[in-house]
Amino acid sequence: MSGSGGADRELLPTATGAQTLAALGVLLRGHRLPAVSALTVLVLGTGIGLLTAPLLGWIVDLVVARRGAQALLLPMGLLLAVAVARGVATAAGGSLVARLGETVLADLRERFVARALRLPLERVEQAGSGDLTSRVTNDVSVIAKGVRQALPEFAGALLTIVLTLAGLAVLDWRFLVAVLLAVPVHVLSVRWYIPRAASVYAAHRVAAGALQHQLIDSVGGVRTVRAFRLAGSHATLLERRSEEAVGLALRGIRLVSGFFSRLNAAEFIGLTAVLATGYWLVGDGSASIGTATAAALYFHSLFNPVNAALFLIDEAQSAGASLARLVGVCDLPAEREPEERAVPVDGSVKAHGLSHAYVAGHPVLREVDLSVGSGERVALVGASGAGKTTLAKLVAGVHEPSGGAIVLGGVDTRELGPAGVRRAVTLVSQEVHVFAGPLCEDLRLARPDAGDEELRAALAKVGALDWALALPEGLDTVVGEGGHRLTVAQAQHLALARLVLADPAIAILDEATADAGSAGARVLEAAALRALEGRTGLMVAHRLPQAATADRIVVLDEGRVAETGAHGELVAAGGRYAALWAAWSAGRPETPEPEGRGPEDPAP
Structure with missing residues (x-):
């Protein structure tokens, strides 16, 4: 802030x-x-x-x-x-x-x-x-x-x-x-x-x-x-x-x-x-x-x-x-694009010696090495300020790294150029905007040539078709400013449906279910998993149960990778993630899906 x-x-x-x-x-x-x-x-x-x-x-x-x-x-x-x-x-x-x-x-x-x-x-x-x-x-x-x-x-x-x-x-x-x-x-x-x-x-x-x-x-x-x-x-x-x-x-x-x-x-x-x-x-x-x-x-x-x-x-x-x-x-100069446009061969993500600082002398990431296989789902967890969102934004091309390199699908992001990175990666954050106009046109922002059946299929994929069809005029209902007001969960559903329509090789969910409340978050987490099917997924996990569903968990601590492994392995290892999970689970013996914010972003 x-x-x-x-x-x-x-x-x-x-x-x-x-x-x-x-x-x-x-x-x-x-x-x-x-x-x-x-x-x-x-x-x-x-x-x-x-x-x-x-x-x-x-x-x-x-x-x-x-x-x-x-x-x-x-x-x-x-x-x-x-x-x-x-x-x-x-x-x-x-x-x-x-x-x-x-x-x-x-x-x-x-x-x-x-x-x-x-x-x-x-x-x-x-x-x-x-x-x-x-x-x-x-x-x-x-x-x-x-x-x-x-x-x-x-x-x-x-x-x-x-x-x-x-x-x-x-x-x-x-x-x-x-x-x-x-x-x-x-x-x-x-x-x-x-x-x-x-x-x-x-x-x-x-x-x-x-x-x-x-x-x-x-x-x-x-x-x-x-x-x-x-x-x-x-x-x-x-x-x-x-x-x-x-x-x-x-x-x-x-x-x-x-x-x-x-x-x-x-x-x-x-x-x-x-x-x-x-x-x-x-x-x-x-x-x-x-x-x-x-x-x-x-x-x-x-x-x-x-x-x-x-x-x-x-x-x-x-x-x-x-x-x-x-x-x-x-009059600002246009983004620099490489003379020869390279195309990623798959959805793999690799970072070598990745470092970044918003203010000189105060690094947020320090020499991070990360390798995500094509189609793999990886959750990024850690305390507030650990560098999760910064790492996600570097991969999405929002920021340029202060040091190191990022390779997407076998191609360095510097060879892909900003437009190439945007084609390969889609970032969905918790700050989702609902554009004013018919719901169908809002969805078509992700794919302008999408037909009605494709729109319905994308909504169905993320479990949003029922409430969308129940709107006063169905997919033609005007939403956004001056139109039908969508709930926070519906707005996030809409963003996930746009992700399905855009069909990128790599998708990044940056706390995309954080604002929906406990019950809404569980629904959106299931929707997010369906949206990630068939593509590489990086999830900045707000709720540890969401991280537990990932193929692999990467724990960040003070800008460095502290641990990596599957949920069961990390809990058994008794390290940083195990401590976070224990703090999350404490006092909730009957409810593995806790409500509210978790220890990933604890109060100082």
């Missing part, structure tokens, strides 16, 4: 600004036509909207000249037409921009998920599950919000600013000069804000990932937390992670407040300069009152788009930080 948070974790990488822009360019390159169409419609709508100010100026001049009500009909009609045309074009342009953004986001999401699913499990464990899940949930949500709301608004605001400045220049270049007096304040405000906001939002993303990692650790491992009386320390860690995330969020809010106070000062300077310029030009006859009015309206109309564009920098910073975290995962 990792409770130390982010300090000792090697987080997944975050892309640089240049890498993020390059990845965005690659994504947009495949959508040139939608991008050009959206830009064209937005420019058209914004250009039409800019006609409002000169039309109002025309009306002012007509009123000053006392031309009468009849003279106002044409400009009023044009104003109505401009409003309708601008509304239609703006709505169409915003829709096109949003659709483009959603399409690009979908491509990015697919790239991210495809890459994340192929990350080495060791790399994910080093980063912590919270880091990856926060990217695929929180970061994707932030980007999606930016695409749906901020992107259309920003595109419209930017075009309005550019075309309005062009309109001011057409009225009189001196009005443009007056407006530009506010630009230095805007530039200084942005230069003050961006570097501070960028670091704050990036740090907040990391803090959110650390908080999510701690939540997963504490809630997901609640049984262990309670058993070892760690509730207080975990509550303290959660409080610390929450305070870090909240503190960074408050810093962001204070930055936004300071940013907008500077923008208000820029508005005052710019409007004052435009009004003064209009007064001067009208006074010397260089411009009419209508022209001065149009210039003032132009600048006033810039308030919202300028503030929107600059305010959206806030969301852009947040979305940019999230985008960089997604691109960082997408």
Whole structure:
């Protein structure tokens, strides 16, 4: 159980600004036509909207000249037409921009998920599950919000600013000069804000990932937390992670407040300069009152788009930080595969001098030699921390050994490559996930081309067909999130049925019956034995009666093989296993199948 948070974790990488822009360019390159169409419609709508100010100026001049009500009909009609045309074009342009953004986001999401699913499990464990899940949930949500709301608004605001400045220049270049007096304040405000906001939002993303990692650790491992009386320390860690995330969020809010106070000062300077310029030009006859009015309206109309564009920098910073975290995962190098793919000849497993350490200088396994024949069932037992799960994960390819070698079916795992190891070995742990969707599709994840009869045969093999057919819609029943809730035992049954469908040469059961309770564990142990028929089986045994059913038992103690042999031989030998079995059996003369946790994982 990792409770130390982010300090000792090697987080997944975050892309640089240049890498993020390059990845965005690659994504947009495949959508040139939608991008050009959206830009064209937005420019058209914004250009039409800019006609409002000169039309109002025309009306002012007509009123000053006392031309009468009849003279106002044409400009009023044009104003109505401009409003309708601008509304239609703006709505169409915003829709096109949003659709483009959603399409690009979908491509990015697919790239991210495809890459994340192929990350080495060791790399994910080093980063912590919270880091990856926060990217695929929180970061994707932030980007999606930016695409749906901020992107259309920003595109419209930017075009309005550019075309309005062009309109001011057409009225009189001196009005443009007056407006530009506010630009230095805007530039200084942005230069003050961006570097501070960028670091704050990036740090907040990391803090959110650390908080999510701690939540997963504490809630997901609640049984262990309670058993070892760690509730207080975990509550303290959660409080610390929450305070870090909240503190960074408050810093962001204070930055936004300071940013907008500077923008208000820029508005005052710019409007004052435009009004003064209009007064001067009208006074010397260089411009009419209508022209001065149009210039003032132009600048006033810039308030919202300028503030929107600059305010959206806030969301852009947040979305940019999230985008960089997604691109960082997408750009991770692919797993190294051997040039010539070797194929295991059988299901044998051999380990020579196997050593592993999660932290340098603290080995978990020390020079382990292990030989498992093809089709043999071997149980790994030992006290908590003996190295059972680590050995299982090394064989499954989750971790790479620090020393020694593993040979599967006569082929070194380095020659097989990660994909080759996954084809040869299937690992079923006690943390089984039920995927949302029909039960039959959940099963087909192991073999997509499996027919209904094959699904039923796999369920029958592990004794799960009866309860599966009894579901409201049988194998078509929607299970998982938002669907029919399966029990812990049913979820493990499902995992064992997927194992049968995948049909690997080697199967590893890492305490795959530990969470089902005593009665459920006995049912699942029988199911596990049937699932292992015809294949090599490594069982990290939580219950010693399960280990007793194995062809051979390997006892690990402090990262080394202490004993190996059949159940009867080891009990008769009076060694480490005999002591474990005696402790397990003590007080249960009438019940050889004990309930609860056994001495394999004793309390310290």
